[in-house]
Structure formats: structure tokens, C-alpha cells
Amino acid sequence: MSGHAQKVDLAPGLYFLATPIGNARDITLRVLDILASAEVLAAEDTRRLRQLMDIHGVSLAGRHIVPYHDHNGPAARPKLLDALAAGKSVAYASDAGSPIVADPGHVLAREAIAAGYPVYAAPGPVAAVAALTVAGLPSDRFTFAGFPPQAKGARTRFLDDLKDIVGTLILYESPNRVAETLGLAAGIFGGDRPAVLARELTKKFEEVRRGTLDELQESCLADPPRGEIVLLIGKGSHEVSPELVEAALVEAMTRLRLKDAAREVAERFSVSRRDLYQRGLELQGES
Secondary structure (H helix, E strand, O other): OOOOOOOOOOEEEEEEEOOOOOOOOOOOOOHHHHHHOOEEHHHOOOOHHHHHHHHOOOOOOOOOOOOOOOOOHHHHHHHHHHHHHHHHEEEEEEEEEEEOOOOOOHHHHHHHHHHOOOOEEEEEHHHHHHHHHHOOOEEEEEEEEOOOOOHHHHHHHHHHHHOOOEEEEEEOOOOOOOOHHHHHHHHHHOOOEEEEEEEEEOOOOOOOEEEEEEHHHHHHHHHOOOOOOEEEEOOOOOOHHHHHHHHHHHHHOOOOOOOHHHHHHHHHHOOOOHHHHHHHHHHHHHH
């Protein structure tokens, strides 16, 4: 066992372990301790977890790793839940990054919680947050939307549903589709929308491309990126007309209290909630 990993007493329950998205040293000491100590180990990719344990000198000590992924989930979950029912500690590691985020672990968590078993998180790397860190885009508010659908029509509808989101939008995308996705996004959000493409984060060929949606699409067509990609889309630079904001406030006031209507419209258009509330009072007085 590695000098960094210690065998510890784990309470019975389900432990979700965040694993490196690239650099193997981006792992926490607590994750190594849990890997060394859990009675049952499960992984989205058993070979990757075994390799990670070997790198850090964590022995299986007679245990085997249960495969758990999108394809075998219905068959594998009952076995893991049976282990929890027997009062065992079960550790699940995703392929890379944090379980639950674009990962089959969310169904396992949901069923474990529904059955009344404790669920614990050993946090660590998340590609979306790592990309946001290096992007230089606003990070006070962001939305992670996962992978867009593969079919072009469904992908267009998916992006269109996101057009009113306030803050930075974060997507995962395949290198084979990213140029087309950037083109679709430019048509929906506007080609001058600031964007960042981050690929192979923490790995040898890490690269961050910054520009507008139009510029990034041209870049990807000229020099197709490879590897794991995170696409970030910033806020638009266009100003919203006061008439549009007031019309939205009037509509929201027909179904919400003024306080809630002002909050909804302020979040939608990134304008002052206090100003909207005051304008709402004036509109109520006029009516």
C-alpha cells in the first residue's frame, strides 16, 4: 500500500469518489484512503480504476472491482444495493472526474437514497469546473448542460432551450461534432457571443481556445481538435431594450407576486431586481 493511502474505518454506506480527469496526481488523499478501505469497489471502467490504484500503490487485497456503467446498470445495481443492505461500505469511481456529473452514478445514488442508505462524497476533479477556471468567462453564475444530443435536429432544439439562460453555459462535446455544434450555437446565440473551447485538461496536450462562437468554429474547421472537450459560452454583449424588460415584468406580474416577478425577470435579463420592483409598484399604482 502507498505511504499516502491509509486503511481507515469506513461507516457502512455508498461512497462516490472523484478521480483525475487526466493527471493521475490530481487525486485526494481521502479518495486513496477510501479505495484502500472500502469493502466493495465499483467502477465505470474497472481497468482505469485498477491502473489508478496501481499508480498510487493501493492494493486490491483480495477484492475485485464490480463494473458499473450505463450498459449494465440494471443488472449491477441490485448487487451493490445488496452489499449496502448487508451493512458494507461500497465505493464507486467514475471513468474520470466526479461521479454524478455526466455519469451513470446518479441512478445508483438515487436508488441508494430511496432505500435509506447513507451516501457520501469524496470530492475532487470536475472537467466543467476546471474549464471554467481557465476560461476567463464570468463564473458568478453558470449552468452545466452536459452533452448535447447527437442528432442535429435534437441538438438544435437543445441549444434553443438554453438561449435565455443567464450566465456562462458549459457543455461537453465530441471532437467529431464540436464544429457543427459551434455553428448551431452561433445561429442561436449570435456569432459574436464569447466562447471558450478547452480540451484535454490537465493532460500533456492541454489546450484552451478563446474567441467568439464564429471564430471558434472557424478554428475547429481549420484545425480539428481531439480528445475530451469542454465548450463554454459566455453572456451575450447585446443590450436588452427597456420595453422588452417591462413587457416581461407585466406578464410575470399576472401570475406571480411582485417580489417573485421582479426576481424572475431580473435573473432572466441580468437587470436590477430593486429597479424592477420599484417599476412594478408604479405599474400597480397606475392600474
